Amino acid sequence: MTKTKATTAAAGAQRKKPGRAKKQTAIIIGAGPAGLTAAYELATKTNITPIVFEASDDIGGISKTVNYKGNRIDIGGHRFFSKSDTVMQWWNQILPIEETPASKTFRMKYRGQEADLQGGPGPDPTKTDDVMLVRSRLSRIYYGRKFYDYPISLNKATIKNLGAKKIAKIGMGYIATKFHKVDESNLEGFYVNRFGRELYNTFFASYTEKLWGVSPSEIDSSWGAQRVKGLSVSKVLLNAIKPKKKADISQKNVETSLIESFLYPKLGPGHMWETVAKRVEEKGGQVHKNQVITKIHATADGTIEAVDVYNYKTKRTSKVKGDYFFSTMPVNELIEAFDGVRIPRDVRRVAKGLPFRDFITVGILAKKLKIENQTNRKTKGNIVPDNWIYIQEPDVKVCRLQIFNNWSPYLVKDEDNIWVGMEYVVSEKDDVWKLSDKKMAQFGIDELAKIDILDPSDVIDTTVIKLKKTYPAYFGTYNEFDTVRNFTDGFQNLFLIGRNGQHRYNNQDHSMLTAIEAVKNIQNGVTDKANIWNVNVEKEYHESK
Structure with missing residues (x-):
């Protein structure tokens, strides 16, 4: 094996200098939102040096922005809003919000609710790229060559497009759910109990199968619980008749799928994370691209001591030691990379079966x-x-x-x-x-x-x-995921964060919060990792009230 700059830094960090505390390092696998959030938190709030390894040539993970001949692509689309004040403030300290109108106030509107965004001087998007734009949100469904509100709302256009007969069948299907509930351990049951069989067949069944490649009856209901919290036919009806009221800019009392305004980096989400990466390096951290983790060196006493890193450009592998390890790599690849300890058969089986x-x-x-x-x-x-x-x-x-x-x-x-x-x-x-x-x-x-x-x-x-x-995905061996979690939680200095790191369909802000919680645990000497796993599970992080 050969030594890289990261190896030298990590090795040097292990040497204790006379009269000074030992310099510690954190190895972070992946330069997406979770990995870079962890790196930034460590670089700005601790004395731990973050060293980030990214397998690709891009920064941002699936939140990267691809520049094609001057036309930029946001992979999957990333609206910047959060119920978390911590995340909102975090984003805005990296890319401040654009200057508001002369009134110094910008009214954010979303689904019949509004809030005043306090103004003051802000960056001019025509003069700088480091700025958040305030953008209007509109998403619609295209079905039968016609447009419908997303999520579905009860209005004249919906009634006209579907027709009175279809509307009646949807209504009867929903009423039936009040007298008979189906098993909702799977996604089909979850949707049917909230929307009725007819509406489910119209707008959910075929689309969900297109999305996941399997029948909704084979998918764990956890995915639906995360993506449509609080939404149902009754919510649609209530939305149509309830009076308008004001809401705070953090949008804590608005269902995520109903929010109609958001912040967005001028040049796409990739610019946010490229900026974060630069700031991490300015603070003494390291961000390496085109380097993939091939082995996790673990010890029998429940400690990770090093990783093997393969450099795609030099074609060489280096062993890099660290004090803390953050993983955003797919869980099945993480388990496969473990070395030095025996992996229980069930852990391997469950990890391998995660789709x-x-x-x-x-x-x-x-x-x-x-x-x-x-x-x-x-x-x-x-x-x-x-x-x-x-x-x-x-x-x-x-x-x-x-x-x-x-x-x-x-x-x-x-x-x-x-x-x-x-x-x-x-x-x-x-x-x-x-x-x-x-x-x-x-x-x-x-x-x-x-x-x-x-x-x-x-x-x-x-x-x-x-x-x-x-x-x-929420099928395969997903319902046995705790088997893997219990194993990885046993390594005190290993933290699984982010979407792939936790095999959870987290939004960008949820992924960031897992990283923030993990760093807090290190700062506070907390070894229990429940708070990290409870992001997007506990009420504080829910997308519903």
Whole structure:
């Protein structure tokens, strides 16, 4: 093995200098939101030096921004809002909010509620890239070649689109749930009990199977509990009739899926995390790209002492020692990398059986779309005002569209064009994953033409981006995950954080909070890791009241 800069730093950190406390280091696996949050917290609040290893050539994990010929792609879309004041303040100290109007107040509006964002001087987006924009949120469902509110709301448009007969069947299906509940240990039952069988069959069944590749009856209900907390037909009805009231900017009393305003980095989420990485390095930390962890050196007394790091560029492996270890790598890969201790058979089995979904983005630059803006929202060129469009059409594979123009106008090189991201959630084993980029791009164009969204003759350019293991799935051996957790929790200086690190479909802010809690534990000498795992589980982190 050879020594790298990180190895030298880590080894040097182990040497105790006379009259001074031993310098400690933390090895952080992954430069996504969780990993970089941990690094920043350590670099700014402790004397522990963070050393981050990222396997790819990018910063930000799935929150990275890809620049294609001056047109930027936000992988999966990342709205910046949180119920956590800690996270909101954290983001704003990295990228401050843009200057408000002359009144020094900007009114944030979302689903019938509003709040005043206190103003004052702020960065001018035309003069700096280090700024958060205040953006309007609109996501809709595209089903039967028509638009519906997302989530579904009871209004004239919905009734007109579905028809009186369908509405009646949905109503009867929901009423039936008040007299008969089905088993909701699986996702199908979870949805049926909240929305009724008819609404479930219309808007949830086929889309969920498209998303996860298996029937909703095979998926643990935990995913639904995290993604649609507090939402139901009764909430839809209440939303339609309740009086408007004000809400705090933190949006703690608004269901996540109902929030209609958010903050967004001018150049996409990747710029946020690239900025964080630079600040970590300015504070003495290290961030290394193109270096993957291949082995975790553990001891029988429950301690991780080092990792083996393979450098893709030098083709060499180095052993790097540390005092603390933070992992955001997929759990199955983490367990497979353990060395020096016996891994119980059940731990290996459960870890190996944890499934993931992979992600394809087809970027399409076009002159225009066939769908038109028929809302009262004004947009440049009168393009549709949506951030996301959920494609619930069962005759195509695409799950969702992003209209990047509406996330930030600075994501598009030429504002006269429309920049669209088609999102496919697939498996590496699927035929669509195996398509060449050229064929995948044409596949996407053909699907949009099929559902009357795009005229192929208006396409200017395309690009294809593939990412593995973006969505931890809630089937396979997921319901036995505690077997793995109990094993990893036994290593006092190992912290599993983030989406893949915990095999949990966390939002960006939840992933950050797992890192913040882990660093707090180190600061306070807390060995119990329950608070880290309870992020997005305890009431404090819930997306419902």
